[in-house]
Amino acid sequence: MNIEMITAAAARLDGIARRTPLLHAPALDALAGRRVLVKPECLQHTGSFKFRGAYSALSAMTPEMRGRGVIxxxxxxxxxxxxxxxxIFGAPAVIVMPSDAPALKIEGTRSYGAEVVLYDRxxxxxxxxGARLAQERGLTLVKPYDEPQVIAGQGTCGLEIAAQAFELGVSEGDVLVCCGGGGLTAGIALALEAEAPGxxxxxVEPQDFDDTARSLKxxxxxxxxxxxxxxxxxxxTPQPGELTFPITQKLCGPGLVVSDEEVLRAMALAFRHLKVVAEPGGAVALAAALFSADITADTVICTISGGNTDPATFAxxxxxx
Amino acid sequence: MNIEMITAAAARLDGIARRTPLLHAPALDALAGRRVLVKPECLQHTGSFKFRGAYSALSAMTPEMRGRGVIxxxxxxxxxxxxxxxxIFGAPAVIVMPSDAPALKIEGTRSYGAEVVLYDRxxxxxxxxGARLAQERGLTLVKPYDEPQVIAGQGTCGLEIAAQAFELGVSEGDVLVCCGGGGLTAGIALALEAEAPGxxxxxVEPQDFDDTARSLKxxxxxxxxxxxxxxxxxxxTPQPGELTFPITQKLCGPGLVVSDEEVLRAMALAFRHLKVVAEPGGAVALAAALFSADITADTVICTISGGNTDPATFAxxxxxx
Structure with missing residues (x-):
């Protein structure tokens, strides 16, 4: 993994992925006691940053490979x-989802033309x-984070953060990243190392799922x-990724952990002051920016990684x- | 009113107002049976397009006038x-609000440092x-829509729509504007006349408050x-503005009217597919784009004019x- 892979992914994503804005609100700054800038990847296509990595991976395949389909x-x-x-590529896609996945997510995946194969957990x-289907149909597996071209795609979010911070004259501060397997974290870390080393x-992780914070320690x-x-x-996710963790370990500051109540409050504050929809996992970084005692930076930039939440949770x- | 006033306002707002993106989602296109592009002014500072006109008006004043304050x-x-x-200008602001206005809106206005004077409707x-306060303190009244520099400021949203449509290769279609007194409608209409005449x-108005649609007829x-x-x-608003209506009459196509249920459905769809928070009045144009039988254009661009809604209405x- 290197910055060249990220800039190459950015070229492939140019005009395809959305360049999400950098938002802020005086009320959030006042609440946090610091400047809070927000990168709302919930506004990305499909409602999360995952589109970046997915498109990066598919666009890096040969047309033949892509034509056989992905899983x-x-x-x-x-x-x-x-x-x-x-x-977008007109390629077949098979998504293996648990039969108890939220109906809205199954429906959403189908709405993009994918074949959804349900299984009993x-x-x-x-x-x-997956292995059987891949073999039978010649499909290529695209992993969610332990895949170089996926990490490169997520890194394009980091390139945008670096450029947008520069436009605002921000050269120092913490960039808080919602972290599961670490694809977004590692991608952003590589981009910032090259483009905005300050x-x-x-x-940032939720309580009880702080594997990355503990691993960094x-x-x-x-x-x-x-x-x-x-x-x-x-x-x-069960633990940090094999590919992502060494990058996180080398480039990231200490992990942050937030409570479920802080997450819900951050979602409410994003609704009220930014007018964007954050899903719980997408709101952990904003929660840390607003409520964590472990931040000393004067400026924080936090991702809202996604907004695919159900109405009941949002209510x-x-x-x- | 002319396009020069709008381009001048755009220069004053450059780097101050947010250039909101143009969003879209395949699910909304499918539902509408046409291409639907969305200009989410709920992401503008203060959660609505009104910041454009307000800043335009204040920035057009002399420093002395502004220093005495606005009302x-x-x-x-x-x-x-x-x-x-x-x-932003460090100028005093007095806002006269009814004492039964939503607490969140009173609080929001105060959070920006304004003095709120409540009155009993x-x-x-x-x-x-207002007249008494203005005279006592030398404040300048800024009207919400019947004020040329306010209309010019709202017109900057139209300049952005013209440029963003051009980038997407869209040169023909309907631009649906949430319409109260007509400031945003007139401003956008003037901008499009000059920059994107196709x-x-x-x-677009809600049921029972369709004064502009009836006036156009x-x-x-x-x-x-x-x-x-x-x-x-x-x-x-009670009726179309004195300044805004002649512009609307000259430049706009027929008005559209939507039901409250269509508005609520549009808010839900913006939540689900765009991840933005639309207030009811801000969702009328999207509601028309999705549900109106009176649109024949293949492409519609619709504003979401604001997102300042209370949690109960959103729920x-x-x-x-």
Whole structure:
């Protein structure tokens, strides 16, 4: 992985991915006691940054490979990113999703033309289903974060942050990144190292799923005690990625951890002051920017990594206003 | 009013107002049966396009005039726009608001440093309070729409629409504008006449408050039978403006009218597919784009004029998903 791969991905994504703006609101600055700039990737195509990595991966394939089709395992944002990227290329896409995934996410993935294969979490293994389908149809697996071209695509978000910070005269501060497997974190970290070395990337995770924060402390890839069930469904991964963790370890500052209540309050504040929809996993970085005692930077730039939340969860967050 | 005033306002607003993106989502295109591009002015500073006109008006004043302060009557978005623009200039701002205005809007206006003077709708006249304060303190009144520099400021949104449509290769279609007093409609209409004459502006209003649509038919400024109480509080005005209506009449296509249910559904769809927060009055144009039978254009560009809605109303809209 290197910056050249990210700038190459940016060239492929030019005019395709949305250059999301950098938002801010005086009320959030006042609440945080520091300047808070927000990169709303919820406004990206398919409602999350995942479109960047998905399109980067597909656009890096040979037309022949792409023409045979791609396959992904995902119950959420990666699924929609892959489905939409494949749709743009006219390539077949198969997404293996658990049968108990939220109906809206299954419907969303289908709406981009993907074939959704449902499996029973209790009785079947998605890897086996995937391997069989891949072999039968010659599909190429696109992993959600441990895949160089996916990381390169997510890194284009970091290039934009570097350029937008420069336009505002911001050369120092913390860049808070919503962190699951670490694809966005690693991509942004590589981009900032090259383009804005005064901006320090820091992963942010929800309570009970702070594998990256603990791994950064211990130096080895720690595993979460639980695998699912948290509020922040989009960023719940068992442990940091094989490819992403060495990058995070080399380039990132200490991890930050936020509570579910802080996440819901951040969602409510994004609704009220920024007018964007953040999903729980997408709001962890804003929650840290607003409520964490472990930040000393005068300026923080935080990603809102996605907005694919169901109405009930959003309505619950709104009660925190 | 002319295009030169708008380009001059754009120069004053450069680097101050946010250049909002042009969003779209395949699901909305499919639902509408046409291409739907969305200009989310809810992402503008203070959560609505009103900041453009407010800053335009204040920046056109002499420093001496501005230094004495400004005054506005408003229960909503114009109040916040004026308050924020005055704050940027370090100018005093007095906003006369009804005492029964939503607490969040009063609080929002105060958060930008404005002095809020509350009055009792039943017992007092805001014009009298305003006139007295203006005289005592030498304040300058900034009207919400019947004011040339305000219309010029709103027109900058039209310049952006023209440029963004050009970038996408769109040279023909309807531009749907959320319409209250007509400041945004007139401003956008003047900008499009000069910069994108193939794009036809059309005002959109909510049921029971369709004064502009009826006025465009009859040729005279019609008055609404009721003055308040509708869902779309941000765009409820008694009749088209004196300055704005002749512009609308000359440049706009037929008006469109949407039902409250269509508005709530549009808010839910903006949440789901665009991840932006639209207030009811800000969602009328999107509602028309999606549900109106009176549109034949293959491409529509619709404004979301603001996002300052309370959680209860938004939660109600979410039940329409």
């Amino acid at each position: 992904a395992f995902s119950s959420g944002n990666h699924a929609q990113g892959i489905a939409r990227a494949a749709q 209790g009785r079947e293994k998605r890897e086996e289903i 901006l320090r990337p820091r992963p 211990s130096g080895i890839r720690e595993v979460n005690p639980v695998e699912a069930g948290g509020l922040c469904d989009a960023i719940l 619950r967050a709104l009660t925190y206003i | 506005a009557f408003s229960s909503g978005n114009h109040a916040q726009g004026i308050a924020r623009a005055a704050q 039943g017992r007092e006249k805001r014009e009298e309070i 794009l036809r502006p059309r005002p 009859s040729g005279i400024r019609e008055v609404n039978p009721v003055e308040a109480g509708g869902l779309c509080d941000a765009i409820l 109600r809209a979410l039940t329409y998903i």
